[in-house]
Amino acid sequence: MTSREIIRRNLSGDAPARFGMSFDSGRQNDFISSGLGPSSTWKGKVWTEGDMEYRTDEWGNTWHRLVGMSAGGEIFKPAIQDWGQLGDWQLPDFDAPERYAQARERFAAEPDRFHLAGLPGFPFAISRYLRKMEIYFQDLVLERENIDKLHDMVTGLLERVIRQYAAAGADGIFFCEDWGIQDRLLISPEMWREIFKPLYRRLCGAAHKAGVSVLMHSCGYNWAILDDLAETGVNAFQFDQPGLYGLERLAGKLKEIGVCLWSPVDIQKVMPTGDKKLIESSAARMVELFFKGNRRFIAKNYGDLKGIGVKTEWDQWAYATFAGLAGI
Numbered sequence: 001m002t003s004r005e006i007i008r009r010n011l012s013g014d015a016p017a018r019f020g021m022s023f024d025s026g027r028q029n030d031f032i033s034s035g036l037g038p039s040s041t042w043k044g045k046v047w048t049e050g051d052m053e054y055r056t057d058e059w060g061n062t063w064h065r066l067v068g069m070s071a072g073g074e075i076f077k078p079a080i081q082d083w084g085q086l087g088d089w090q091l092p093d094f095d096a097p098e099r100y101a102q103a104r105e106r107f108a109a110e111p112d113r114f115h116l117a118g119l120p121g122f123p124f125a126i127s128r129y130l131r132k133m134e135i136y137f138q139d140l141v142l143e144r145e146n147i148d149k150l151h152d153m154v155t156g157l158l159e160r161v162i163r164q165y166a167a168a169g170a171d172g173i174f175f176c177e178d179w180g181i182q183d184r185l186l187i188s189p190e191m192w193r194e195i196f197k198p199l200y201r202r203l204c205g206a207a208h209k210a211g212v213s214v215l216m217h218s219c220g221y222n223w224a225i226l227d228d229l230a231e232t233g234v235n236a237f238q239f240d241q242p243g244l245y246g247l248e249r250l251a252g253k254l255k256e257i258g259v260c261l262w263s264p265v266d267i268q269k270v271m272p273t274g275d276k277k278l279i280e281s282s283a284a285r286m287v288e289l290f291f292k293g294n295r296r297f298i299a300k301n302y303g304d305l306k307g308i309g310v311k312t313e314w315d316q317w318a319y320a321t322f323a324g325l326a327g328i
Helices: 003-012 097-109 123-131 133-142 144-168 189-209 223-232 247-257 276-292 312-326
Strands: 020-022 031-034 046-049 052-056 062-066 074-077 114-118 172-176 213-217 236-238 260-263 297-300
Touching: 003 020, 003 114, 003 213, 003 297, 020 312, 031 097, 097 114, 097 144, 123 133, 123 144, 123 189, 133 144, 144 189, 189 213, 189 223, 223 247, 247 260, 247 276, 260 276, 276 297, 276 312
Parallel strands: 020 297, 031 114, 114 172, 172 213, 213 236, 236 260, 260 297
Antiparallel strands: 046 052, 052 062, 062 074
């Protein structure tokens, strides 16, 4: 069974030969991933003023960060500072056919691995930057007509991106949209269902219609909308902190709603301890609960070990346990 088939079967729960693996640094990786190629019409700008670095993005936002300190930075000047600008605001050319040549080539070169395409965001993750987070949350209540217009524009572009990726050979799409803090959602579940659930239905529906699976990363405690996300068509949750939910509780929920877990050993409660026995037993427990119990599991590593205070050796303990149990 190829890596591609193993991931497909873990996403569907259709008797996979083993659980999936996605580890970097030359270790077992059942995925081949690609993002968009460069734009032929947009050129970003980067400049420094004093100890601050500024840069622009394709959406029209300006970001800033302390030089030599933060990696990503924060929004300095959002693209849409006033709703009067919405009519003239231009979407990025993410749907330009030439931007998919890179994905097409990468996927064609790796026929036996699962072809995963990275979306340039999702409606909430994109729109909160276009208005600036604190203003955007007010807009959800005070500017629903304008918010709905903005969401529709962004969602329409993402639908076109999904179709282009499918035509380029993608098996799945992946997006990041953090919805939770440690113990609850950023907004009420009722507001999420009213405003965002229809957008998820549109995008997941477009993906499934094109024969593409949907894999979603989200940090925080999203328990209140897990059923909703499954209903809209999300096939896998990429959670880095599955311990927030309680492993047994989460495993029961994912089995009930038919969703795959794609996860490292918990990066908050387990990996930073440096406790070899705990890390190894946690990896083994995840296999027991999510693969043997649900037949839907993909093990992975966390990409920024330095950022969470984890040594490479500790990460390798988790990998060795997973690899051994997968028979690799």
